Amino acid sequence: MSFLSKCGTVLAGLLLVSKMQSEAAATMRPRAEVLGRERVSVNDDWRFQRFTENPDGLSYDILKPWILPAANPYLSGTKHEKPSEPGPGSNITFVQSGFDDKAWDAVDLPHDWAATGEFDFSEDVSGGTGRLPFTGIGWYRKSLTISEETIQAGKSIYLDVDGAMAYATAWLNGELVGGWPYPYNSFRLDLTPYAKTGDNVLAIRVDNAPESARWYPGAGIYRNTWLVTANPVHVGYHGTYITTPTISAEQASIQLKVEVENTGNASQTVQVETEIFELDSASRKATGQAVAKISASTLSVSGNSKQSVNGSTTVANPKLWGPAPKQTPNEYIAVTTISSNGTALDTYETPFGIRTVTYDPNQGILINGQHVPVYGTCNHHDLGSLGAAFNYRAAERQIEMLQEMGNNALRTSHNPPAPEWLELADKMGLMVMDEIFDTWNYAKVDNDFHLLFPEWSEADLRSFIRRDRNHPSIISWSIGNELAEQSNATGTATAKRLQDIVHEEDPTKHVTVGMNNAGPTTGLAAEIDIIGLNYQGEGKGNAASGSFAAFHSKFPDKMIWSTESASTISSRGVYIFPVTSNKSAIVGGGPGEGGDPINNHVSAYELYAPEWAASPDKVFEQQDRHPYVAGEFVWTGWDYIGEPTPYDNSSRSSYFGIIDLAGFKKDRFYLYQARWRPDLPMAHILPHWTWPDREGKVTPVHVFTSGDEAELFINGKSAGRQKRGQYDYRLRWDNVTYTPGEISVKTWKNGAEWASASHRTVGAAAALNVTVDRAKIDGDGKDLAFVSVAVVDEKGDTVPAADNEITFEVVSGPGEIVTTDNGDPRDGTPFPSKTRKAFSGLALAIVRAEKGASGEIVVEAKAEGLVAGKVTVTAA
Numbered sequence: 018m019s020f021l022s023k024c025g026t027v028l029a030g031l032l033l034v035s036k037m038q039s040e041a042a043a044t045m046r047p048r049a050e051v052l053g054r055e056r057v058s059v060n061d062d063w064r065f066q067r068f069t070e071n072p073d074g075l076s077y078d079i080l081k082p083w084i085l086p087a088a089n090p091y092l093s094g095t096k097h098e099k100p101s102e103p104g105p106g107s108n109i110t111f112v113q114s115g116f117d118d119k120a121w122d123a124v125d126l127p128h129d130w131a132a133t134g135e136f137d138f139s140e141d142v143s144g145g146t147g148r149l150p151f152t153g154i155g156w157y158r159k160s161l162t163i164s165e166e167t168i169q170a171g172k173s174i175y176l177d178v179d180g181a182m183a184y185a186t187a188w189l190n191g192e193l194v195g196g197w198p199y200p201y202n203s204f205r206l207d208l209t210p211y212a213k214t215g216d217n218v219l220a221i222r223v224d225n226a227p228e229s230a231r232w233y234p235g236a237g238i239y240r241n242t243w244l245v246t247a248n249p250v251h252v253g254y255h256g257t258y259i260t261t262p263t264i265s266a267e268q269a270s271i272q273l274k275v276e277v278e279n280t281g282n283a284s285q286t287v288q289v290e291t292e293i294f295e296l297d298s299a300s301r302k303a304t305g306q307a308v309a310k311i312s313a314s315t316l317s318v319s320g321n322s323k324q325s326v327n328g329s330t331t332v333a334n335p336k337l338w339g340p341a342p343k344q345t346p347n348e349y350i351a352v353t354t355i356s357s358n359g360t361a362l363d364t365y366e367t368p369f370g371i372r373t374v375t376y377d378p379n380q381g382i383l384i385n386g387q388h389v390p391v392y393g394t395c396n397h398h399d400l401g402s403l404g405a406a407f408n409y410r411a412a413e414r415q416i417e418m419l420q421e422m423g424n425n426a427l428r429t430s431h432n433p434p435a436p437e438w439l440e441l442a443d444k445m446g447l448m449v450m451d452e453i454f455d456t457w458n459y460a461k462v463d464n465d466f467h468l469l470f471p472e473w474s475e476a477d478l479r480s481f482i483r484r485d486r487n488h489p490s491i492i493s494w495s496i497g498n499e500l501a502e503q504s505n506a507t508g509t510a511t512a513k514r515l516q517d518i519v520h521e522e523d524p525t526k527h528v529t530v531g532m533n534n535a536g537p538t539t540g541l542a543a544e545i546d547i548i549g550l551n552y553q554g555e556g557k558g559n560a561a562s563g564s565f566a567a568f569h570s571k572f573p574d575k576m577i578w579s580t581e582s583a584s585t586i587s588s589r590g591v592y593i594f595p596v597t598s599n600k601s602a603i604v605g606g607g608p609g610e611g612g613d614p615i616n617n618h619v620s621a622y623e624l625y626a627p628e629w630a631a632s633p634d635k636v637f638e639q640q641d642r643h644p645y646v647a648g649e650f651v652w653t654g655w656d657y658i659g660e661p662t663p664y665d666n667s668s669r670s671s672y673f674g675i676i677d678l679a680g681f682k683k684d685r686f687y688l689y690q691a692r693w694r695p696d697l698p699m700a701h702i703l704p705h706w707t708w709p710d711r712e713g714k715v716t717p718v719h720v721f722t723s724g725d726e727a728e729l730f731i732n733g734k735s736a737g738r739q740k741r742g743q744y745d746y747r748l749r750w751d752n753v754t755y756t757p758g759e760i761s762v763k764t765w766k767n768g769a770e771w772a773s774a775s776h777r778t779v780g781a782a783a784a785l786n787v788t789v790d791r792a793k794i795d796g797d798g799k800d801l802a803f804v805s806v807a808v809v810d811e812k813g814d815t816v817p818a819a820d821n822e823i824t825f826e827v828v829s830g831p832g833e834i835v836t837t838d839n840g841d842p843r844d845g846t847p848f849p850s851k852t853r854k855a856f857s858g859l860a861l862a863i864v865r866a867e868k869g870a871s872g873e874i875v876v877e878a879k880a881e882g883l884v885a886g887k888v889t890v891t892a893a
Contacts, residue, residue: 055245056244056245057243058243058244059159059219060125063125063126063128063158063159064119064157065128065158066121066155067153067154067155072111072156073106073111073154075109077198080105080184080196082100083099083100084195085097086098086195087204088476090254091479091483106193107192107193111158112191113218114191114216116158121158126239126240126242127238127407127408128237129236129239129404129406131150131151131236131404132149132406132836133848133849134149134847135149136148136149138669140666143665144660144664144668144670145660145661146231146234147232147233147659149658152236153225153236154225155236155237156221157221157223158218158220160219161216163212163214167246171249172249173207173245173247174208174209174245175247176194176205176206176243177204177205177254178206178240179240179241179242179243179407179436180201180407181237181239182223182237183223183229183234184198184222184223187206187219187222189211189218189219190211195207199473202433202481203240203436203484205245205254209280223237228462228463230465230659231461231462231660232397232657232660233659234405235399235404235405235406241436250279250280250318250357250363251280251362253276253278255480256277257274257276257365257367257487259271259274259351259487260272261371261372264337264372266334267334269331269332269335269371270330270331271293271311271332271351272327273327273328274325274326275289275325275327275353275365276324276325277316277323277325278323279319281320281321282320283320284317284318284320286315287316287317287318287355287362288313288315288356289316289353289356290354291328291351291353292351292352293310293332293352294350295336295348296348296349298346301368303352303366308333309330309331312328313356336349337370337385338370339385339387339389339446340389340446340448341446344384344385346443348368350369351368352367353366368487369489370490372384372385373385374492374525376576378572378573378575378576378645379645381576381646382648384492390648391425391448391647391649392425392426392648393424393425393427394427394650394653394654394655395428395430395650395651395652396415396428396653396657397659398435399657399658400412401658401679401680401838403863404658407438408799410794410800410801411863412437412438412441414680414801414803415654416445418676418680418682419655422689422694423693424447424693425446425693426447426648427650428450429452430452431498432453432454433481433484433485439451443489447490448490448492449488449490450495451491452497452498452531453477453481453495453497454466454477454497456470456501457474457497457500457501458507458511459502460501461501478515482494482518482522486525486526491526492526493526493528494528495528495530495531496515496516496519496529497515497530498551499531499532499534503530503539503541504535508535508540512540512544513544527547528546528547530549530580531549532548532549532550533550533629534553536553536567542568546575547577547578548568548578549578549579550563550564550568550578550579551579552579552582552584554579554639554643555631556635556639557630558603558627558631563639565577565639565642565645565646566643569645577646578646579636580650581650582636583631583636585623585625585630585632585633585685586604586630586672587625587683587684588618588619588620588672588841588842588857589621589682589857590621590705590856590859591613591618591619591620592620592703593611593612593618593619593620593622594711594715594716595715596609596624596717597611597624597625599624600634600638601625601632601634611624612625612663617664617843619672621684621685621704622684622703622704622717623683623684623685623703627662630652633685633692634688637692638744641744653671653673654676655676656840657673658670658671658678659671660673661842664843669844671842672842678838678842679860680803684703688701688746696723698771699722699723700722700764700773701721701722702760702775703718705776706758706776706778707757707778707779707818711755714755715751715752716753717751717752718749718750719747719748720747720748720750720762720764721746721747722748722762723771724771725766725767726738726741726766727739727741727748727763728762729750729760729761730763731753731758732760736753759775759777759778760776760777761774761775777814779812779815779816782808782810782819782883783884784883784885784886785809785823786815786886787804787806787878788805789804789876791803792890794890795866795892796869796871796893797868798868798869801835801865802864802874802876802890804862804864804890805861806823806825806855806861806862806878807858808855808883815858816858818857820854821880822852822853822854823860824879824880825852825877826876826877827874828887829875830872830874830875830890831870831874831892832865832870832874832890834851837851838863839855839856839859841857855880862876864876866892871892872891873891874890874891875887876890
């Protein structure tokens, strides 16, 4: 019997231990010293140095015998034996306690050393990886204080790293502990054999080779790090797995598997019991009384071994997790306690959700029995000008803006995300396609993951699934993207091996892969659970139709979705004439082709794409013509550093985003909002109406609206009323002649007035209008305020072509400007600069409070000849 037959179509999913939003909430239980487990952040007070040349003579090939054993807990076959002799590197001064690192940079984690660097626009440097200095070897050093009580109690001491770019290797007190090469996976290192009472010197080496990524990878220890201490008998690393096999309105069955680890030498008999509570979304803690209990099981665990115990219970009248806005993302938390003779040894918390997923080949995704169209976006892991260093608020802001657009699903392109990113998806109610690999056996660039794939793919995949498998937001696993071997026997065999591993680790969710070339007759298409199509579904480039129908005919029992769609490109606020009359066009440099290779811009009419891609309009039509398609993941929700197609040789960040790198909405935002939020009264006009060089020239006007009919007015005179056709997704007035004044649109839906919008011809730049996304932030040195500046005329309207040089300053209060940006893919100003030109009238500064500070932070923006603007942010 096949895997899909065994599992059926209704599947339940749930959520694993997540990293908490704040470091104050990082410990597993408030009284960790009593319960035996403590998990604390070790992000602060590191010393760092980057080297462009190898300073230590080490390499992964030298270190590999001591690193490979870290994969053992995830290997189903032969394990790696750690050499008996001490590992290399102990003679390197950086790992020794006597080394004076005062001359090194003082940094806090997460840290991306490249994001603060200079952009390199040399002719021999491609923009593919973002032109920032991500290559080199980085050394990090920190002192860890370990109490005598911890050592004498024989506690296990672990370093948990949520991600480090790349080939991370750690030493404690001069001795090689181990490492993990894949930079996107979380991993745990056992410090116990090397730890001592008092100060311990932890040194971590990372190594970023050239040609190791296709996009900007970031650099350094770019995610959170934790020190975990626990009694010898404790719940293992990512050691719980919850499923809900049956769900009804009256009750949900809960099954829990707990892996108990005993790092002591002697066997120990323990009791394992679990209480289930509702989870408070804000605090990420249990609230109220227990709603269910899994009775204690007695377990005897041999020394230096692991053993699993299973338990079950039911939750009455379950509150289901479902995607916003139609459903509510309710969550629960399982609190597992390991005891011996009435004494608690360990307490471990597992947030999870109760929900069903159905993968229907004719309807798509059903959550809790309700059809949910997938309105998704693909997302790279960098956070704009902050680089790849994870920041909770920056990630939250990205998701908030996507939800405002109507986005209800996220794809982690093309690698595991930070754990907190999944926590955000859980609590904000977004579906997730969780993806792990961009390459398998063959290279896309010389030094990418294909070098590690033979030895590490199983460990990376099992580790990834165990970390993430209980998140209710995850509705699918993706095991790869646009693989070189997707159409041959090697690809089929690899897909089967990887998919089998996923099914072993989590049989509750279906597996997909992004196929841009594999057709319906390929072995990969036959093997994979969900048909995932990159661009070929809607038809690449100028193709009139795509492959949806062929796949559906060949695999009528499989769900189909677009793992990547559109790849439309544009520069925010830049409109290039003439405008194509087609629904979609390949970008170029000629008339009507939407590109400006002199200034490196692509027209914001949102009709232009590379040769493999298409406009949103074309994608929408093909989806509507093939309603069995579950939905799409648009490439991309936000612009990202690197891959500046079509101007790789002269720009530094992408043009693909629906939202630009600084967080300003492109016109395309409203095209998606009109489709994805059909009940929201909205109308949007493009272009702006300030064209001093276009008087008397044809200047097409397009309207995006969730209405079905619209009338355009030029200086109060009707330019015509239009009804939207079945496969029309914008209303076009392509023969409008520009005349200064005002354009406005009035829209209707089902015969009733719906929404309106207007633009006027603006005057000269007069002032800076400064606003902030939140007036209050935490004074923890990590929370952020995003300060936007618009160059406005005397009436307060944004001047659409303004490029004034703006200087940001904290004029009073305990705050600092972290970075600035403007969303211009061409801008070579370093991100930390306090001075930056506006792009299409807008610029951004990111502000944080000093660590531990409180009070009002006054941020001022100034530009020569303009009235300055200020905003106040309160830190508490």
